[in-house]
Structures are given as C-alpha cells and as structure tokens.
Amino acid sequence: MISLNQVSKIYPSRQKSGPSTIALDNVSFTVGRKEFVSLVGKSGAGKTTLLKLIIAEEKPTRGKIFFDNKDISKLKGFQVPHLRRKMGVVFQDYRLFPKKTTYENIAYILEIMGKKDEEIAWEVSQVLEVVGLENRAYNFPDELSGGEKQRVAIARALIHRPEVILADEPTGNLDPYNMFEIIKLLVKIYEMGTTVVLATHDKQLINILKKRVITLQEGKVIRDEQRGRFIL
Amino acid sequence: MFNPLKRVINAGYKSFSRNIGLSLATVFIMILVLLLLSFVFLLRPGSETLIESFEERIDISVYFQEYVGEEDVLSIKEEIKKNPDVKEIEYTSKEKALERFEERHKDNPVIIESLKEIGYNPFVHSLNIKAQEIDKYEEIAEFLKASPFATLIDDIDFYERRLVIETVAALSENVRKTFLIFIIILGLIGFLVGFNTIKMGIYSLMKEIKVMKLVGASNWFIRGPFLVQGVIVGGISAIVSLLLTFLLTYGFDTRVQFFIPEISIFNLFVNNFWSLVLLQFGIGIGLGVFSSIVAISKYLNV
Numbered sequence: 001m002i003s004l005n006q007v008s009k010i011y012p013s014r015q016k017s018g019p020s021t022i023a024l025d026n027v028s029f030t031v032g033r034k035e036f037v038s039l040v041g042k043s044g045a046g047k048t049t050l051l052k053l054i055i056a057e058e059k060p061t062r063g064k065i066f067f068d069n070k071d072i073s074k075l076k077g078f079q080v081p082h083l084r085r086k087m088g089v090v091f092q093d094y095r096l097f098p099k100k101t102t103y104e105n106i107a108y109i110l111e112i113m114g115k116k117d118e119e120i121a122w123e124v125s126q127v128l129e130v131v132g133l134e135n136r137a138y139n140f141p142d143e144l145s146g147g148e149k150q151r152v153a154i155a156r157a158l159i160h161r162p163e164v165i166l167a168d169e170p171t172g173n174l175d176p177y178n179m180f181e182i183i184k185l186l187v188k189i190y191e192m193g194t195t196v197v198l199a200t201h202d203k204q205l206i207n208i209l210k211k212r213v214i215t216l217q218e219g220k221v222i223r224d225e226q227r228g229r230f231i232l
Numbered sequence: 233m234f235n236p237l238k239r240v241i242n243a244g245y246k247s248f249s250r251n252i253g254l255s256l257a258t259v260f261i262m263i264l265v266l267l268l269l270s271f272v273f274l275l276r277p278g279s280e281t282l283i284e285s286f287e288e289r290i291d292i293s294v295y296f297q298e299y300v301g302e303e304d305v306l307s308i309k310e311e312i313k314k315n316p317d318v319k320e321i322e323y324t325s326k327e328k329a330l331e332r333f334e335e336r337h338k339d340n341p342v343i344i345e346s347l348k349e350i351g352y353n354p355f356v357h358s359l360n361i362k363a364q365e366i367d368k369y370e371e372i373a374e375f376l377k378a379s380p381f382a383t384l385i386d387d388i389d390f391y392e393r394r395l396v397i398e399t400v401a402a403l404s405e406n407v408r409k410t411f412l413i414f415i416i417i418l419g420l421i422g423f424l425v426g427f428n429t430i431k432m433g434i435y436s437l438m439k440e441i442k443v444m445k446l447v448g449a450s451n452w453f454i455r456g457p458f459l460v461q462g463v464i465v466g467g468i469s470a471i472v473s474l475l476l477t478f479l480l481t482y483g484f485d486t487r488v489q490f491f492i493p494e495i496s497i498f499n500l501f502v503n504n505f506w507s508l509v510l511l512q513f514g515i516g517i518g519l520g521v522f523s524s525i526v527a528i529s530k531y532l533n534v
Binding site: 055057078081082083084085087089095097098099100104108109111112113114116156 | 239246250439443451453534
C-alpha cells in the first residue's frame with residue numbers, strides 16, 4: 001500500500017555555505033494493507049520527515065514513494081488534496097482548528113469531501129462515540145484537556161474512513177494514562193481494518209504493542225522486525 | 233443553495249465572528265483607509281472647483297473705436313462666438329459702461345465732477361471675453377488682431393493683463409500637479425495600510441491554513457472563507473465610512489466654507505455620492521478580497 005524505494009531527503013542549509021542535513025538516507029520498505037507499523041528512533045532520526053514525504057508535504061530528494069501503486073512525487077498540485085483524503089494524520093501537537101468546535105473540527109474533513117449535512121451529523125456522532133467524546137461536541141479545543149484534544153485529532157483523522165492513519169508522536173504530550181488510551185484507540189482502529197503507521201520514541205509503548213517495528217537511526221533503516229521491540 | 237458555497241459563506245461568517253477582535257481591528261483600519269481614500273477622491277473635484285474659481289475671474293476686454301456703432305459690435309460678437317476657444321462673450325454698451333463707472337465712484341465727488349466737466353460719454357462699446365482654457369487668451373487676442381474687423385478695434389487689454397493671466401495659469405497648473413502627487417501618495421499609503429493589515433491577519437492563521445492543506449482541503453475550499461471575510465470586512469467598512477463621510481462633510485461644511493468660500497464639501501459629497509458609494513464598496517471589498525488572495529497564496533504551497 002505504501003512503498004518507499006531508496007528514498008533520501010536532504011535539506012540544504014539555510015545559510016549559503018552551511019552544511020546540508022541528511023534527514024533520510026536511502027530508505028526502502030513497504031507497508032501492507034491492514035498492517036500496524038511503528039516507526040521508532042530518537043528525535044531527529046527522520047520519523048517526521050518520513051511521514052511528511054508520505055503525505056506529500058515534502059518531496060524526496062531521491063527515490064520514489066508509492067501510495068496504492070501511484071508515485072506520490074509525480075502528483076500535480078491539484079491532485080495532492082485527493083491523496084491526503086485517503087489518509088488520516090495525527091500530530092503530536094494535535095493541530096486542531098482553535099476557532100472550531102470539536103464537532104466542526106471533525107466535520108471539516110467531510111465538508112471538504114462534499115458530504116451532505118445530515119450525513120456529516122450522523123458520521124460525526126458515530127466517531128465521537130468511538131473516541132468517547134459525545135459530551136464534548138460543542139466545546140472549543142482550548143476547553144479540552146490534552147488527552148481529549150488528541151482524541152479529537154484522531155476522530156478527525158478517522159472520520160472519512162481513510163485507508164491509512166499516520167500518527168506522528170501522538171502520545172508525546174500526554175501522561176501515561178492518556179497515552180495508553182490513545183494507543184488503545186489506534187489499535188481499535190487497526191482492528192477495524194485500517195492501516196496504522198505510528199511514529200514514536202516511546203520504548204514502553206512499542207514493547208506493549210508487539211507489532212511490526214521499523215527502527216531508524218540517523219536517517220537510515222537499521223532494523224525491520226515483524227514482532228519488534230524497541231532496541232537502540 | 234449550492235452546498236459548497238453555503239458552507240464557504242457559513243465558514244467565512246463564523247471565522248469573522250469568532251475572531252471578532254481581529255476582525256474589528258481590521259474593520260477599523262479599513263474604515264480609516266476608506267476615509268483617507270474618500271478624502272483623496274473628493275480632493276480632486278474640490279481642487280478643480282478652487283482652480284476654476286481662480287480662472288473664472290480672468291477675462292479680457294475688447295474696446296472698439298469710438299465711431300463703431302452698437303449693431304456692428306453685436307455682429308462682431310456673433311462672429312467671435314464662433315471661435316471654439318471662446319467660452320463666454322458679453323457685450324457692454326458705452327452707456328452701460330458709464331453707468332457702472334458712476335456707480336463704482338459715486339462716493340468720490342472729484343471723479344463724478346470731472347466726468348461732468350468732460351461733457352460727453354468718454355466710454356466706448358466693449359466685449360468681454362472668457363476663454364474655455366486659461367492658455368487660450370493669447371490665441372484669442374491674436375485671432376482678433378488678424379480678423380477683418382481688426383481696424384474697428386481700439387484696444388485689447390490682453391497685452392496689459394498678460395502677466396496676471398500667465399501667473400494664474402502657472403498657479404493653477406502647479407496646484408493641479410501638487411494635488412495629483414498628493415492623491416497618488418495618499419492613495420498608495422491607503423492601499424498599503426489596508427493590504428498589510430489583512431496580510432497580518434492572515435499571517436496569524438498561517439498554521440491553521442497549513443493544517444487545512446494537510447488534511448486534504450483544496451485551495452479554493454481554504455481561500456473561500458477568507459474571501460467571504462474580505463467581503464464582510466469591506467462591506468462593513470464601506471457602510472461605516474460612507475456614514476462618517478456624510479457626517480463629516482455635513483458637520484464641517486460651513487467651517488470649511490469660512491476658509492475657502494468657493495468650496496462646499498457637503499455639495500461635493502452629494503454631487504459625488506454614487507461615485508463615493510462605488511469607490512468605498514469597490515475598494516473596501518476589492519482590497520479585502522485582493523489582499524486575502526495575495527496573502528494566502530504564500531501559505532497554500534504545502
């Protein structure tokens with residue numbers, strides 16, 4: 001479903017003569033349909049860059065990335081939104097729309113896709129139930145706790161039934177209890193049939209999951225195990 | 233209504249009302265910009281009126297030989313009227329000239345006395361000519377001198393008044409140029425202030441715009457609400473500044489007339505009302521929408 005073929009990403013220095021940064025170095029792997037994959041590594045190992053490349057936020061310097069057998073780097077500007085609508089993205093810092101309620105934050109994706117109002121109302125109420133925020137529908141993000149915000153973010157990533165959910169350190173800002181809740185939610189989504197790619201540096205979390213782990217170090221894949229553990 | 237359009241309008245309205253602090257600040261600045269531009273807009277007809285009132289006072293007189301009779305002068309008048317440079321032409325008979333002279337000097341017994349001493353009317357028939365443009369007087373004078381009735385003319389006072397006429401012409405030319413520069417500078421300032429205010433407003437929403445892109449919104453779906461906000465901001469600003477222009481011109485009309493009697497700013501407002509409406513709504517909404525499109529395009533490249 002997602003396939004990286006010898007992908008490198010090099011950021012040129014902002015100063016003229018400064019050294020450029022190699023964020024990813026010749027990375028290749030494939031993520032299959034209905035798979036749960038964790039990308040692990042220290043901060044700066046290239047996890048976030050990898051996710052950015054998959055959602056076409058950035059273009060690879062070298063190599064190819066395929067999503068559903070289509071080369072992402074060849075997409076034209078107007079095709080990119082359509083690609084992103086097949087994915088759901090969860091960020092460490094939630095990135096909710098601060099001036100929209102929980103309901104509107106989640107409904108936004110369906111509005112983009114041109115769904116009817118009644119349909120949206122039904123779908124949003126369903127997903128709010130999944131993430132356990134039925135009574136928070138009309139609150140604004142700054143009225144929610146960190147854990148609740150992240151659950152809204154997951155609901156937003158989930159609402160349009162994407163083929164894959166990309167989660168970038170979704171538990172990074174949360175306490176252990178909320179972390180666990182979020183992970184349980186991601187596993188539930190996975191069990192319902194959605195591919196999940198989870199980037200994290202949380203050792204404990206990976207060891208609980210017992211799913212495929214791809215380990216990155218300095219932009220390179222150093223390990224790819226089906227029932228992986230966090231070893232660095 | 234067409235569903236996406238309804239959504240975009242709704243989203244624009246919500247964004248306006250939920251960011252009310254920022255929205256009102258933008259409206260406030262836009263009102264100032266529109267007032268400035270309205271002032272600039274009214275400055276032109278205003279300065280034109282002022283210049284015309286100078287030029288209006290300029291004319292030249294053609295004095296005929298003593299033996300030329302009224303009928304001849306009147307037929308010459310018709311002849312001169314055909315010249316396209318001539319705007320107005322007025323006939324003054326020698327009797328009328330005497331009458332005016334006596335009226336003007338009725339308090340001066342010496343002059344009245346000496347007039348009686350002469351024993352006859354020393355004035356001649358004359359024609360008073362106003363040109364279409366101030367720089368046409370010389371051409372008119374030359375035309376008169378070269379005309380078949382030149383021998384009937386005793387004197388054209390253009391040559392004595394030449395300096396005054398040229399001074400006024402130079403002055404009004406200068407006033408025009410100064411006003412034009414003034415208008416351009418103020419217009420530019422207004423545009424830049426309005427544009428940058430909206431740009432900063434959008435800058436503060438940069439992160440949100442980026443997230444919208446990342447979750448798959450198309451560019452027009454993101455731009456739409458900002459355009460709606462631009463229309464709302466522009467519309468409100470136009471209404472308020474139109475009202476303020478009305479109140480200001482009405483309230484200060486007599487005070488301004490005290491200094492510049494030739495200009496009634498309230499009349500300027502009334503005479504240019506529809507142009508002002510067009511200007512304020514056009515610029516208010518146009519600037520709002522234009523600035524939004526330009527400012528946002530930078531953040532859509534994700």
